Each structure stands twice: as structure tokens, then as C-alpha cells.
Amino acid sequence: MNRQLIEVGVVLLFASVPLWLGNLYYLHILITTGIFIIAAISLNLLLGYTGQLSLGHVAFFGIGAYTSALVSLGFDLELTDSYTFVFEPKPVWFSFLCGILFAAVCGWLIGKISFKVRGAYFVIVTISFAEVVRLVALNWIDLTEGPMALNNIPPFTLGIPGLWELTFYKKEPNYWLVLALCVLSFVIVRRLVESRAGRAMIALRENEPLATSVGVDVTKYLVLATVVSAGMAGAAGGLYTHYVRIVDPDVFLFIYTVTMVIMVITGGKGTLLGPIIGGLIFGILPEALRGVAGPEVQWIIYGILMILIVYFLPQGIVPALTNWWRQREGHQDPPAPKETAREVVN
Amino acid sequence: MDQLLQHFLNAMILGGTYALLGIGLTLIFGIMRVVNFTHGELYTFGAYMMFMFVMPLQTNFFLALLLAVMLGVALGALIEIMLLKPLRGADIDTTMLIMIGAWIAMQNMEQFVWSGIAKSINNPFPADPLVIGAVSVSWSRVFVFVVACALIAGTYALIQWTKLGKAMRATFQDTETAALMGVRINTVYIATFAIGSGLAAAAGALLGPIFVVYPTMGDMAALKSFAIVILGGLGSVGGATIGGFILAMMEELGAGYISSGYRDAMGFLLIIIILLFRPTGLFAQKERIG
Numbered sequence: 001m002n003r004q005l006i007e008v009g010v011v012l013l014f015a016s017v018p019l020w021l022g023n024l025y026y027l028h029i030l031i032t033t034g035i036f037i038i039a040a041i042s043l044n045l046l047l048g049y050t051g052q053l054s055l056g057h058v059a060f061f062g063i064g065a066y067t068s069a070l071v072s073l074g075f076d077l078e079l080t081d082s083y084t085f086v087f088e089p090k091p092v093w094f095s096f097l098c099g100i101l102f103a104a105v106c107g108w109l110i111g112k113i114s115f116k117v118r119g120a121y122f123v124i125v126t127i128s129f130a131e132v133v134r135l136v137a138l139n140w141i142d143l144t145e146g147p148m149a150l151n152n153i154p155p156f157t158l159g160i161p162g163l164w165e166l167t168f169y170k171k172e173p174n175y176w177l178v179l180a181l182c183v184l185s186f187v188i189v190r191r192l193v194e195s196r197a198g199r200a201m202i203a204l205r206e207n208e209p210l211a212t213s214v215g216v217d218v219t220k221y222l223v224l225a226t227v228v229s230a231g232m233a234g235a236a237g238g239l240y241t242h243y244v245r246i247v248d249p250d251v252f253l254f255i256y257t258v259t260m261v262i263m264v265i266t267g268g269k270g271t272l273l274g275p276i277i278g279g280l281i282f283g284i285l286p287e288a289l290r291g292v293a294g295p296e297v298q299w300i301i302y303g304i305l306m307i308l309i310v311y312f313l314p315q316g317i318v319p320a321l322t323n324w325w326r327q328r329e330g331h332q333d334p335p336a337p338k339e340t341a342r343e344v345v346n
Numbered sequence: 347m348d349q350l351l352q353h354f355l356n357a358m359i360l361g362g363t364y365a366l367l368g369i370g371l372t373l374i375f376g377i378m379r380v381v382n383f384t385h386g387e388l389y390t391f392g393a394y395m396m397f398m399f400v401m402p403l404q405t406n407f408f409l410a411l412l413l414a415v416m417l418g419v420a421l422g423a424l425i426e427i428m429l430l431k432p433l434r435g436a437d438i439d440t441t442m443l444i445m446i447g448a449w450i451a452m453q454n455m456e457q458f459v460w461s462g463i464a465k466s467i468n469n470p471f472p473a474d475p476l477v478i479g480a481v482s483v484s485w486s487r488v489f490v491f492v493v494a495c496a497l498i499a500g501t502y503a504l505i506q507w508t509k510l511g512k513a514m515r516a517t518f519q520d521t522e523t524a525a526l527m528g529v530r531i532n533t534v535y536i537a538t539f540a541i542g543s544g545l546a547a548a549a550g551a552l553l554g555p556i557f558v559v560y561p562t563m564g565d566m567a568a569l570k571s572f573a574i575v576i577l578g579g580l581g582s583v584g585g586a587t588i589g590g591f592i593l594a595m596m597e598e599l600g601a602g603y604i605s606s607g608y609r610d611a612m613g614f615l616l617i618i619i620i621l622l623f624r625p626t627g628l629f630a631q632k633e634r635i636g
Contacts, residue, residue, distance in 0.1 A: 124381070127572070128569070300450075307429070310440055311444070
């Protein structure tokens with residue numbers, strides 16, 4: 001009960017930010033940070049709970065972004081000389097769902113292929129996948145406009161067509177939308193990892209041969225995690241595309257995957273709050289550094305910080321804080337047996 | 347037919363440098379179990395050193411090449427000692443993240459020092475190409491091919507016939523037993539990383555004068571080296587050599603007959619195809635799962 005109250009309070013606090021912040025640039029940073037937090041939450045499902053380091057995650061983000069943009073803008077494809085396939089523009093909410101769905105389908109496909117291998121090979125396969133998608137976006141100019149980018153992507157709208165409609169031109173509604181989807185992804189991941197499937201994922205992260213031996217269908221759960229994760233990353237991409245309203249092949253750059261990975265690792269992989277804390281830090285840090293350093297120096301600091309964090313806080317901030325808190329409480333009174341019993345069950 | 351012959355020749359010349367990159371990465375990967383994300387930055391470093399020595403410092407071209415490779419070896423040893431030595435025994439994901447951090451830092455240092463503008467390097471070779479029948483090739487490319495082949499042969503000789511090479515092979519087969527037999531694992535690791543880095547720097551120093559030098563040139567080089575290593579099989583030097591030539595051939599033919607825009611995609615398509623049909627690579631020596 002208490003925990004739920006705190007959760008609602010935190011969400012309300014974040015929801016109230018546009019009312020008192022009073023600076024649109026800061027709000028913009030919070031929106032992009034929120035979008036990256038959704039992507040980081042989705043990556044955490046793979047990296048933190050199944051233990052697979054996927055470095056192609058930006059592909060799902062970009063696929064969601066491009067699909068949503070193309071469906072909302074409409075496109076035509078010259079299939080043969082005489083026949084051209086014309087796709088009429090569709091409403092944004094529909095295109096957004098298409099983006100999620102297509103990203104999830106790609107997740108299923110790539111999961112089927114790449115979970116044949118593990119470890120370093122898996123990492124390289126996922127990077128390759130992201131690079132291939134980036135090169136397709138760059139070169140398939142008929143469809144994606146290549147480096148000229150897709151422009152004038154319509155923003156989100158809300159309401160009943162013809163009667164009352166709100167178009168998300170302003171920052172505030174976009175912020176609330178991103179926040180709502182952040183909360184939604186958090187809840188989805190929490191429900192998932194607390195379910196039977198989530199326990200199976202954690203089991204195979206800890207010891208794959210053992211998990212297999214007690215009947216956990218490894219590939220099934222890994223693919224499930226990838227599909228959910230890819231869909232969520234696709235949603236983040238869709239949010240991005242309809243907020244920024246322009247999308248070019250640079251959304252597939254490896255550096256964005258790295259940003260998501262840093263967020264998850266810093267916050268604490270395999271914890272629910274980790275990607276949010278890490279996301280807030282690494283979403284706001286570049287802006288904080290912008291005043292004192294040029295972009296190169298900023299990235300140098302980023303790289304060095306990443307090394308330092310992996311060295312000194314390999315588990316991330318959230319587990320470190322939790323341990324510290326437990327120890328402090330432990331000194332006052334020993335943990336109640338009920339608590340430990342629940343942990344064993346979980 | 348002439349066009350095919352020309353593609354074939356180009357592929358042989360490009361393949362030599364790809365093989366250098368692949369051998370460097372496969373050595374590090376096979377012996378140390380480290381996914382070396384700084385490999386592409388060593389390649390860039392080699393190219394920039396070549397630029398520094400040849401252009402502002404006016405050093406002799408061949409001496410500059412030697413110096414660039416030696417500096418690459420030194421930088422590799424430095425990275426090993428500073429970043430990887432404290433991480434012995436850490437799991438593969440942790441070292442991978444450290445190497446990614448190092449990669450980002452290094453690439454942006456290059457951008458900071460030399461700016462993002464592409465640099466070109468003069469070379470002392472005659473401008474007229476070497477013409478053999480219907481195909482032609484520039485002298486500078488012939489030089490690249492000859493040096494690359496010499497370096498590949500040298501690496502083979504080092505691994506096969508020297509004491510260090512023997513220690514490296516022993517470490518590859520079984521690290522613990524090798525340590526029990528008195529092999530200094532630390533030295534082997536440092537040497538492996540330094541040699542691998544030197545080969546990457548050599549590839550960069552060789553290709554720098556042919557193409558242009560810019561800070562992000564290493565990204566594609568690193569990703570291609572990964573493709574070559576997957577193709578050839580983990581830790582297989584022979585596999586990496588052949589893999590380098592195969593990748594170059596696929597790129598040349600793909601660019602020539604399909605679309606030059608997808609030239610760089612060939613390597614990645616290759617990875618995906620190999621994983622579908624032969625997940626252990628062409629010349630794998632060890633099981634790759636685990």
C-alpha cells in the first residue's frame with residue numbers, strides 16, 4: 001500500500017514538471033531523455049533479465065521510427081515499370097501501432113537467427129543487423145529518402161475526428177505522452193519479470209545449462225524477451241519520430257545503442273529502476289557538459305565515465321544503493337524471516 | 347570478362363589489408379577472449395600517424411610506415427596494460443563495455459586533435475598505373491598488397507617458429523595448463539594485444555595514403571574485422587586470412603554488379619548467412635557457444 005502511494009506520488013511529481021519548469025528547452029531535454037528511458041527499459045529486459053548483450057538495439061528504435069513515419073506520411077513503391085504500389089497516409093495513432101508491431105516482428109526474426117549463438121558472437125551479430133538496417137535506410141532512397149531524411153512527419157493527435165482534436169505541436173502534451181508511455185513500459189516489464197516467464201529468463205541468465213535441464217525452453221523465452229523489447233524500442237522510435245518530426249538514417253547510429261547500454265549499466269542492469277535512474281543521469285549529463293566542453297570533449301568524458309563506472313560500480317547505482325540501505329537497516333534490526341521467504345519465492 | 351578480372355585484382359589488393367585487420371582481431375579474440383572494440387581506432391591511429399609523419403614532418407614515406415606500425419604496437423601494449431590487465435578474470439561483457447568506452451574516448455580524441463576534416467597523404471609512387479593486358483592497377487596499391495602479404499607471412503612465421511608464438515599457441519589451447527608449464531600468461535597477453543594492434547595500425551597506415559584519413563574511418567574497419575573473424579572462425583589465423591580475401595571479393599563483386607551503395611553491407615550479410623548455414627565459421631577450432 002505504502003509502496004503504491006510512493007509510486008503514484010513520484011509519477012504525479014514528474015507529471016507536474018511542465019507546470020513549474022517554465023523553460024521549454026529544459027522540457028525538450030526531458031522529453032528526449034524520456035524517450036531514451038523507454039528504449040533503455042526495453043534494453044534492460046534483454047541485457048538485465050536474460051543477460052544477452054544486444055548491441056543492435058538501435059535497429060528496433062529506428063525501425064519503429066521509420067515505419068511510423070512512412071505509414072503516417074504514405075509512400076509509393078515502384079514494384080514494376082507499369083505497377084506502382086501506393087500507400088495512402090494513415091492517422092498517427094495507427095502508424096504508431098504499425099511501428100511497434102513491425103519492430104516486434106523484426107525482433108522475432110532477428111531473435112530466431114541470432115540466438116543460435118551466444119556471448120561475443122551474439123554481440124557481433126546484433127551489431128551487424130543494425131548496420132545492415134542503417135545501410136538500407138541510407139540507400140533505399142525511393143522509400144526512405146536516404147540522407148535527405150523524411151520531413152514534415154505529422155505530430156500526434158488526440159480526440160475524435162471532426163468533433164474535437166488536439167494536435168501535439170506543443171512540448172507539454174508530448175511530455176505527458178512520453179511520461180505515460182514510460183510508466184506503461186515500466187509496468188509491462190515489471191509484470192513480465194515477476195511472472196513465470198520472467199523467472200525463466202532470470203534462471204537462464206544465471207545458469208543456462210541448469211535452466212535447460214529443468215525444462216526451461218531457452219530459445220522460446222529469449223525470443224519472447226526480444227519481441228517485447230523490440231516492440232517497446234519501436235514505440236520509443238515512434239515517439240521520437242512524431243515529436244522531432246524528421247527522421248534520417250542517423251537514428252541507426254551505433255552511438256545511440258551505446259547510450260542505451262550506458263544508461264542500463266550505470267543505473268543497474270536487472271533492476272526495474274536502473275534504466276530510469278541511468279537514463280536521467282545520461283540524458284541530462286550531456287546537456288550539463290555542453291556549457292563547459294565541445295562535443296568531442298563531451299564524448300571523451302562519456303567514454304571515460306563508462307570505463308570508470310564499469311570498473312568501480314559494475315552492478316550499477318541502484319543495486320549499490322539497495323545494498324547500502326539493507327546494511328544500514330540490518331544494523332538496526334535483523335531482516336524479518338517473512339521478507340526472506342518472499343525473496344526465495346520470487 | 348575484363349571487368350571481372352579487374353574486380354578480381356582489386357579484391358586481391360583490398361583483401362590483403364582486410365586480412366591484416368582480421369588476423370589482428372582474431373589473435374586477440376582467440377587468445378584473450380576480448381572483443382576488441384578499439385581495433386578500428388588502432389587502424390585510424392595508424393593512418394593518422396602516417397599522415398603526421400609524411401605531411402607535417404616530411405619524413406620518408408617508408409620510414410613513416412615503419413614508425414606508424416611501431417607506434418601502433420606501443421599503443422596496443424599501453425591499452426593492454428592500462429585497461430585490460432586490471433580486468434583479468436572478468437566476464438566477457440565487462441571487458442566488452444570497457445573496450446566500447448575506450449573506443450568512444452579514442453575516436454573523439456582523434457576528432458579533437460585532427461578535427462573532422464578528411465586528410466589526404468602524398469605518396470612517392472609514380473602516377474602512371476601498372477598496366478597488364480586489359481587490367482590496370484596503381485603502383486601504390488601494388489605496394490600495399492606486397493607489404494600486407496609480407497606482414498601476413500611475418501605473423502605466420504612468428505606464430506609458427508618463435509618461442510613467443512609457441513607460448514601464444516599454448517595459451518590459445520589451454521590457458522591454465524600453459525601457465526602451469528611456465529608460460530608467462532601476462533607477457534603473452536601483452537604481446538598478443540600489441541601484435542594485433544600493430545597489424546591494425548599497419549592496415550591503416552597502408553590504406554591511409556590510398557583513401558583519405560578521417561576520425562570515424564575505423565568504425566567500418568572494426569565491423570569488417572568482426573565479419574572476417576566470424577567468417578574465418580574464432581582464433582583461426584588461416585581463417586582470418588582467407589576470410590579477408592573472401593570479404594574483399596564479395597564487396598568488389600557486390601559493388602560492381604549489384605549496387606555500390608550496399609558495398610559495406612556485404613560483410614554483414616555474410617555474417618548473417620554464415621550464421622544461418624554454418625554457425626561455426628569456415629575454419630573454427632573451438633565451439634563458439636559459451
